Amino acid sequence: MTPSELRIRALAGFPPVRPGDDPGELVADAIARARESLRDGDVLVVAQKIVSKAEGRIVRLADVAPSPRAIELAARTEKDPRAVEAILRESVEVVRAAPGVLIVETRHGIVLANAGADMSNVEHDEEDDHLLLLPEDPDASADRLRAALVARASGGGGPRIGVIVADSVGRAWREGTVGLAIGVSGLPARLDRRGEPDLFGRALHVTEVGIADSIASAASIVMGEGAEGRPAALVRGLSFEDRSEAERAGRARDLVRPRQRDLFR
Amino acid sequence: MTPSELRIRALAGFPPVRPGDDPGELVADAIARARESLRDGDVLVVAQKIVSKAEGRIVRLADVAPSPRAIELAARTEKDPRAVEAILRESVEVVRAAPGVLIVETRHGIVLANAGADMSNVEHDEEDDHLLLLPEDPDASADRLRAALVARASGGGGPRIGVIVADSVGRAWREGTVGLAIGVSGLPARLDRRGEPDLFGRALHVTEVGIADSIASAASIVMGEGAEGRPAALVRGLSFEDRSEAERAGRARDLVRPRQRDLFR
Secondary structure (H helix, E strand, O other): OOOOEEEEEEEOOOOOOOOOOOHHHHHHHHHHHOOOOOOOOOEEEEEHHHHHHHOOOEEEHHHOOOOHHHHHHHHHHOOOHHHHHHHHHOEEEEEEEEOOEEEEEEOOOOEEEHHHOEOOOOOOEOOEOEEEOOOOOHHHHHHHHHHHHHHHHOOOOOOOOEEEEEEEEOOOOEOOEEEEEEEEEOOOOOEEOOOOEOOOOOEOOOOEEOHHHHHHHHHHHHHOOOOOOOOEEEEEOOOOOOOOHHHHOOOHHHHEOOHHHOOOO | OOOOEEEEEEEOOOOOOOOOOOHHHHHHHHHHHOOOOOOOOOEEEEEHHHHHHHOOOEEEHHHOOOOHHHHHHHHHHOOOHHHHHHHHHOEEEEEEEEOOEEEEEEOOOOEEEHHHOEOOOOOOEOOEOEEEOOOOOHHHHHHHHHHHHHHHHOOOOOOOOEEEEEEEEOOOOEOOEEEEEEEEEOOOOOEEOOOOEOOOOOEOOOOEEOHHHHHHHHHHHHHOOOOOOOOEEEEEOOOOOOOOHHHHOOOHHHHEOOHHHOOOO
């Protein structure tokens, strides 16, 4: 059922995140600080950055030896060859390279500038730059987050919640970033609308809805871009009880268009 | 300021929309039915379909004589040559054509399958098919909607609200549709974050946020895909008071990436 009302609340007051921290504990603490308790249907959207930091996905550029290919691509894209090397190690294909732009397909199948690697909001000093990579397996990160939140929410049973690990990304043809679901656990990543009739009984022309990406974009409105210190949001009002078990067990990979159906490589 | 909480409520109970209807009246009636009254910062997201229907943007395929180019493209895309002709008349460029797929840039600068034209949720009989086109000028449609809603909300002054005319669209690389702002009035289409420092004082790597597209996607979660009869949503909790007058007067065109910066044509 399409919900008739959604409430989206930013979760704030996170401490600085260090490698080895438990993102589930951090988010659970933030929920407690907000005096919320999790209910069936709640979806937690968590910024990739805090998950990556907790998982220690930080590369010290001084430790990276760029390959000849990275040096060539760095010249073409006007980027640091060490950063390009770190990005290539996360990638299976370079989709576009131009001055200032390096768009790749990551190991997760996501087409992203710089493989989602980021130099902002990583603690740094000028002489020792770091790059923050995407989580190794964001769907697995979402699973662990969900398990930790369910365990902490209740002694047994626990609410049926979903977790999205989200990033802010650029797009083809459009200016401005939107949210993207790079990890999904406990909710559909996309909703199949095939065969559902429209108001006049005709089968719907639109086939599938990218629900997890839409939820990630909705949450991005309250999470901001990192400067605000709000790396998570609680989305309340969704229900996927009418959906099949398979659909409810969505994965971010479900949102990746298969290469053979992709006209924009 | 990034809002810390958003509430998104579907507006329902719309009558069938006919050419000549006033979309502002329809949405104002729906707001009244929901026992809401508009406040400063509210954003109304309205489905392109009801705006297009009210504006009479309906093409009877039987009236369309396909050009040789439309006939050729129809063969390549396995589409009705009359529909392809109607789509080409809305377009400035064919971006991709393949079996089942016709992606164009519309006159508004939006890269869209079938120029956003739709055969679902248009009343039809089997022998007389119709195509519903995008509004002629969706930003102007949003302006008119906003003026009508402000006028109806109050005798004088009126709340500072925003209006987004939204469509559900497919994307490059990703499965599943998301919401897109095709018309914008009274709010920023994108937010400039250039120069805002992150938590560690470094200038943000991400430059701009596609806020109107994110709001359209957020609203799409409660609006569904037409089968539910919820062609509008009220988004409450936003505030753009800290933004410049120019940014607050956003247009959907602000979200179109200039061709010279577009690597995916």
